[in-house]
Amino acid sequence: MSLNTMPSTINRTFSIAPMLDWTDRHYRYFARLMSAQALLYTEMVTTGAIIHGKGDYLAYNDEEHPLALQLGGSNAVDLATCAKLAAERGYDEINLNVGCPSDRVQNGRFGACLMAEPELVAQCVEAMRAVVDIPVTVKTRIGIDEQDSYEFLTQFIDTVSAAGCDTFIIHARKAWLQGLSPKENREIPELDYPRVYQLKRDYPHLNLSLNGGVKTLTQCAEHLAHVDGVMVGREAYQNPYMLAQVDQRLCGEDKPVLSRDAVLEKMIPYIEKHLQDGGRLNHITRHITGLYQGEVGSRAWRRYVSENAHKPGAGIEVLHQARASMDLK
Template identity: 55%
Template sequence: MSTPIQSLTPRISVAPMMDWTTKDYRFFARLFNPNIIMYTEMVTTGAILFGGANRHLDYNNEEHPIVLQLGGSNPKDLATCSKMAQDWGYDEVNLNVGCPSDRVQNNKIGACLMAEPDLVAECIAEMRNAVDIPVTVKHRIGIDNMQSYEEMLHFVDTVAKTGCDNFIVHARIALLQGLSPKENRDVPPLRYEDVYRLKQDRPHLLIELNGGVKTFTETQEHLKHVDGVMIGREAYHNPYLLAELGQLWNLDMPNRFEIMDQMMPYIAKRMEEGAPLSIITRHILGLFQNLPGARKWRQALSGGNAKTFSDVENAIANIKEAMQRTEDYIQNKQTDS
């Protein structure tokens, strides 16, 4: 039984990332820490309403607490999809007002909506009226010609009038005219002080910080100023960070091989369902990041190199052997000295 999402303190989450935070990754990530909040990839209202709800809304029961992130700007459609999310068992629903992709801009989805706070407020009001679960907003600190702290504060205040009290703030502006989506994740400088100031100025709101967070120590530092931290790419490339974050709740850190012991039955089940092995193993490549044998582990499981369940078992055995050799070498050196 997972902890109710409203009672999680602090709020630590894995960011919604297109093509990355699939249900296979989320199952894997959950094994590191029971208190991390999982987000789906952003799913547009159109995909849910016209592209097959099962395909876009299904998840593993083990993933709780889990949030559905919606992309859209039609208040009625967002309300309908929010109700579907609640009926599906999601713990929370989030509106994306941060994605800088030009594909979504054309459909008035994502960061471009920061320029229309009244429309976002209307969307959130409809969503909140449709459900009993929490409705939250993820946004940038600014876009294009709307880059000041005061403009972000106006956006937050406008939306907060609906009763929404939880904002996840990516501490970079998005330059929708001139930078690619990839560049918008790295090029605009991080302005953490703007997010800290927002919490200071609006202490009654739940403010979470997103952007560039890579370590447990950094997370601890941010938590001195805000209510929560959302981890992005680092949680994917170095998933053991999620285990290290368990220290925030005095949790024991699981062994990486224990993680794989729990992951293997899931891999077997997904293969029985017809899922290609490569779409599952691509999510576990970072498990041994910065450890002996990590490169061979990635090579063994990436690019379709692992074709059978036995290939995964062999990769585990090989990295276990590599780590043991390194440990023996270190012990021998210490003994010699």
């Protein structure tokens, strides 16, 4: 990957949430084919993985811009080291995870538990901002455990914004750090959109995006009447074709909407290169099985891809045959 010497202008109207094992570089390339404006986020990468890991945890495709790196960590020195490396690699934004509730993340002293330590989060933000020129942002919850008052949330925002963070992505439900799994924490307790709206009214100078439970572009538009941006997670992954109208419906662009078949055709050269480089077909197809969600024959498409893409030597013909199987329905 070459260095990106021309930083992108970030449009925060619509973004796709960082999702572990889902929003890897293959999915992000696929998403970018459908929306030029959506801000894409990496999976959360820990500072330990970047500093001590053997792989290249900062690799991406140039076509993915605008692209934000989400970091997990709470050591200001390590975060600054990783932020600097990411900026040198051309990332457009550094985002600090203050929202993940898993036990593993808590044991590493990062994620949602950091909401209880706003001064530490402020130090981390300050350390990263000191070494990069790109935005440093924070993704957080509206509260944790019994610390779920509006005052608790505003104290966190006050402390962290004073360190120079002017952009927050707010997951509109609190996190239970004990007793609930990460999956349950995506659905329990109930979402509280009005609290995020109130935050924007009280902090008009900050850029605030809302996250949690958003499933349609119509819902995005409704939220955008109250906040600066909307971040969509699982729906953008499981029903990815929703991205094909983001630029037109939310960002005011006047351009044709790509058909699902056109998206697939645009994906073929990328897949072919991946195969030529020694990759397996299912590394990519697992991310695109939702392309025909809701269409007649979509079940046949998904079944054919899932049953054949993992086989040794599987190539592009699997996708063509899977698409042809839809027309038999």
